[in-house]
Amino acid sequence: MIVNRSKLSFWERTYLPAIINGFKVTLRHFFKKKVTMQYPEEKWTLPEGYRGAPLLVKDPEDRTKCVSCQLCEFVCPPKAIRITPPGPEVNPELGNVEKAPQEFEINMLRCIFCGYCQEVCPEEAIFLKSDYSLTGESREEMVYNKEKLLEMGGIHQDQIWKWKNK
Amino acid sequence: MSKAADATKNGEAAQVETVPVKVDGILVNVPKTSPDPVTGKPIPTTMIQACSMAKVDVPHYCYHPKLPVAGNCRMCLVEYGMQAMGPDRKPVVDDNGDPVVRKMPRPAIACATPIAPNMEIYASSPGTIEMRKDVLEFLLINHPLDCPICDQAGECKLQEYSVEHGGANSLFREQKVHKPKQVDLGPRIMLDDERCILCSRCIRFTRDIAGDDALGFVNRGSYNTLTTYPGKSFDNNYTLNTVDICPVGALTSKDFRFQMRVWFLKETKSLCASCGTGCNIVVGSREGSIKRFEPRENDGVNSSWMCDEGRLNYKWVGREDRLKDIVIYDNGESLEADWDKAVSHISEILRSVDKGSTAIIASARQTNEELFLISQIANLLDSFTESIPRIGEGDSLLVNTDKNPNTSGVKMMGLSSGELGSNLNKILEKVRSGEVKTLISFGEDLTRHGFDDEALEKLDHLIVSDILPNGLTEKADVLIPGCAHVEKKGTFTNVKGRIQRFYPATPAPGAAKPEWETLLAVLKQIGNVPESVKGVESLFQWMAQETSELEGLTWSELGDQGVTVEL
Numbered sequence: 001m002i003v004n005r006s007k008l009s010f011w012e013r014t015y016l017p018a019i020i021n022g023f024k025v026t027l028r029h030f031f032k033k034k035v036t037m038q039y040p041e042e043k044w045t046l047p048e049g050y051r052g053a054p055l056l057v058k059d060p061e062d063r064t065k066c067v068s069c070q071l072c073e074f075v076c077p078p079k080a081i082r083i084t085p086p087g088p089e090v091n092p093e094l095g096n097v098e099k100a101p102q103e104f105e106i107n108m109l110r111c112i113f114c115g116y117c118q119e120v121c122p123e124e125a126i127f128l129k130s131d132y133s134l135t136g137e138s139r140e141e142m143v144y145n146k147e148k149l150l151e152m153g154g155i156h157q158d159q160i161w162k163w164k165n166k
Numbered sequence: 167m168s169k170a171a172d173a174t175k176n177g178e179a180a181q182v183e184t185v186p187v188k189v190d191g192i193l194v195n196v197p198k199t200s201p202d203p204v205t206g207k208p209i210p211t212t213m214i215q216a217c218s219m220a221k222v223d224v225p226h227y228c229y230h231p232k233l234p235v236a237g238n239c240r241m242c243l244v245e246y247g248m249q250a251m252g253p254d255r256k257p258v259v260d261d262n263g264d265p266v267v268r269k270m271p272r273p274a275i276a277c278a279t280p281i282a283p284n285m286e287i288y289a290s291s292p293g294t295i296e297m298r299k300d301v302l303e304f305l306l307i308n309h310p311l312d313c314p315i316c317d318q319a320g321e322c323k324l325q326e327y328s329v330e331h332g333g334a335n336s337l338f339r340e341q342k343v344h345k346p347k348q349v350d351l352g353p354r355i356m357l358d359d360e361r362c363i364l365c366s367r368c369i370r371f372t373r374d375i376a377g378d379d380a381l382g383f384v385n386r387g388s389y390n391t392l393t394t395y396p397g398k399s400f401d402n403n404y405t406l407n408t409v410d411i412c413p414v415g416a417l418t419s420k421d422f423r424f425q426m427r428v429w430f431l432k433e434t435k436s437l438c439a440s441c442g443t444g445c446n447i448v449v450g451s452r453e454g455s456i457k458r459f460e461p462r463e464n465d466g467v468n469s470s471w472m473c474d475e476g477r478l479n480y481k482w483v484g485r486e487d488r489l490k491d492i493v494i495y496d497n498g499e500s501l502e503a504d505w506d507k508a509v510s511h512i513s514e515i516l517r518s519v520d521k522g523s524t525a526i527i528a529s530a531r532q533t534n535e536e537l538f539l540i541s542q543i544a545n546l547l548d549s550f551t552e553s554i555p556r557i558g559e560g561d562s563l564l565v566n567t568d569k570n571p572n573t574s575g576v577k578m579m580g581l582s583s584g585e586l587g588s589n590l591n592k593i594l595e596k597v598r599s600g601e602v603k604t605l606i607s608f609g610e611d612l613t614r615h616g617f618d619d620e621a622l623e624k625l626d627h628l629i630v631s632d633i634l635p636n637g638l639t640e641k642a643d644v645l646i647p648g649c650a651h652v653e654k655k656g657t658f659t660n661v662k663g664r665i666q667r668f669y670p671a672t673p674a675p676g677a678a679k680p681e682w683e684t685l686l687a688v689l690k691q692i693g694n695v696p697e698s699v700k701g702v703e704s705l706f707q708w709m710a711q712e713t714s715e716l717e718g719l720t721w722s723e724l725g726d727q728g729v730t731v732e733l
């Protein structure tokens with residue numbers, strides 16, 4: 001293809017028209033309503049159904065809802081979840097809770113925020129909440145353990161209290 | 167010279183008269199009688215057996231091919247038809263001479279209804295399908311739906327049949343009946359009565375197979391509950407088999423409780439190595455750690471059962487203090503060693519020793535292939551050989567008094583003459599007198615059999631291969647870590663001469679390698695090994711050529727069930 005390079009006039013060669021046009025755009029936007037946000041001081045409101053970090057929740061009586069059924073571990077496409085089942089020893093601290101995970105880890109670097117874990121969970125114990133800014137200084141730090149997941153997940157207000165009447 | 171005996175299932179009765187039966191239109195000729203699962207006496211063949219011969223699946227809970235029939239769950243209900251009878255009480259035939267079959271007005275349970283000539287079983291008629299759905303709805307009325315916390319989930323017949331044959335909704339609107347949960351039934355068994363579907367398989371197993379009438383039902387109707395006699399513990403040596411045959415998660419193993427969901431387990435065909443019976447098992451493991459042993463059906467050996475002791479004897483495999491490093495001491499100096507170096511070091515020693523100045527203690531826990539290689543090395547060196555017996559208690563069902571899994575293999579390879587262990591003292595004397603200068607021991611702690619420091623110090627070389635540290639491994643000049651049988655491939659010969667294969671389920675720790683690899687490498691350096699011998703299969707082939715009892719046998723012929731040879 002042959003590109004026609006027409007000669008620039010003297011006026012054009014001074015670069016002034018380009019600069020003036022540029023400033024025009026800048027000035028126009030300078031007086032318009034701002035579209036940017038002062039992140040991280042300012043944060044956006046998340047739409048409903050937003051899929052942030054998968055986190056564990058507790059029931060209103062402060063019991064861990066997860067029963068270590070390991071379905072989420074099985075379904076998770078990138079294998080981000082790793083659960084250590086409780087084993088046969090009875091943990092007296094758990095009261096009438098028959099089964100709860102000994103350890104529950106989610107590798108947030110692996111997680112693709114697909115929401116399958118939330119969908120598969122028979123106990124409604126794991127939810128993709130609104131946390132999206134997950135940062136850390138090492139790979140290990142990005143593997144969230146049970147304690148951290150429960151703390152971030154908080155209490156879930158719903159009607160499924162598996163262990164209440166057991 | 168002996169011929170390899172055939173490996174057909176025992177209990178297969180001689181010719182029995184057959185009757186024609188149609189299952190879903192498939193014509194099968196079914197033997198009129200079949201052996202009773204407990205006594206072996208001929209009893210009428212049932213519809214469910216005819217269906218299984220026709221390869222038509224009939225869902226069932228209380229029926230188990232290895233147990234007497236109870237007929238209480240109603241899951242196997244089927245519609246069926248019988249040949250019509252004329253007023254003269256003779257079977258009616260049509261113009262072509264074919265039998266006229268009339269559908270019976272009521273269904274019957276397939277597990278307890280004997281077959282009759284020209285019977286037709288409608289295992290997938292709309293009526294049958296509807297009945298299955300309704301029976302399942304009844305079974306689920308008081309069921310807790312504990313699947314997320316139930317160890318059976320994933321291999322639960324209630325789950326499977328509910329998906330395959332059940333309906334999604336229940337008409338039940340009342341409160342569920344609650345029954346005891348987490349019941350401590352015995353030292354190894356945990357019972358959840360809410361999950362029990364009252365099939366009575368466990369009761370029949372422990373009464374008729376294990377010979378311990380320990381379980382029973384109490385209360386009536388919806389409150390019907392499985393229990394032991396008050397104050398008695400369900401603790402015979404076969405209790406864990408009830409966990410296997412319980413179709414639901416009512417009986418669970420305390421050992422396996424909440425250890426791992428079953429769908430994560432890798433299953434490897436193997437054998438139990440806790441006694442000479444050689445029960446066939448499946449090893450369930452995940453990420454290189456063993457989670458459970460389960461019996462594998464083999465009617466020539468263990469039927470569908472295994473003892474609790476053997477089943478739970480796996481924890482040592484994952485012990486932290488397993489031997490992981492190769493150690494070579496040369497004149498009191500520890501050399502940096504890898505496997506290749508160890509092999510050449512051992513070969514060097516064995517090339518330099520005088521004939522008749524070595525003794526090899528083989529272990530009856532080693533595979534046939536390894537014992538064969540040992541016997542080859544022993545022939546080359548004119549070694550004294552012996553093995554160590556382990557005698558314990560046996561019973562009349564499965565457990566053998568011989569606690570070694572491969573005593574027959576030791577005998578077959580000619581590594582021990584007469585009673586196992588009878589030459590041990592002679593070897594000890596020869597060590598003390600200085601006649602034996604090199605001692606090789608596989609997996610046996612000789613310090614517990616009279617080989618004290620004084621005797622061991624007389625040796626020029628002490629070569630030891632073992633799995634766990636013990637008195638002898640501390641004294642060894644050359645120490646090579648070995649493998650548990652669940653970490654290697656090979657064969658054992660059980661007390662009755664059945665040769666059976668097993669496969670590696672988990673990887674060996676550290677530098678540990680299967681003993682046959684080391685033995686083969688050493689033998690290649692000091693003697694002659696046929697070119698073709700590379701892995702266990704070809705090694706087995708070589709062994710079969712050289713061993714009269716195994717003549718003509720091949721690795722593939724062993725199959726999953728093994729082959730019995732005359733010892």
Ligand code: SF4
Pocket residue numbers: 054072075076077078079080081106110111112113114115116117118128
């Ligand atoms: S959101 Fe998806 S990727 Fe992330 S943990 Fe759940 S299942 Fe795994």
Ligand code: SF4
Pocket residue numbers: 065066067068069070071072073083117120121122123124125126314
């Ligand atoms: S979070 Fe839910 S799906 Fe995952 S193990 Fe716990 S109960 Fe099961």
Ligand code: SF4
Pocket residue numbers: 309310311312313314316317318319320322323324325361414415416
């Ligand atoms: S017995 Fe089966 S259906 Fe019942 S809770 Fe256990 S896995 Fe679920």
Ligand code: SF4
Pocket residue numbers: 361362363364365366367368369392408411412413414416417
């Ligand atoms: S415990 Fe299991 S095997 Fe025993 S009766 Fe109940 S469901 Fe059947």
Ligand code: FES
Pocket residue numbers: 225226227228229236237238239240241242243275276277278
């Ligand atoms: S299997 Fe026939 S009634 Fe239970």
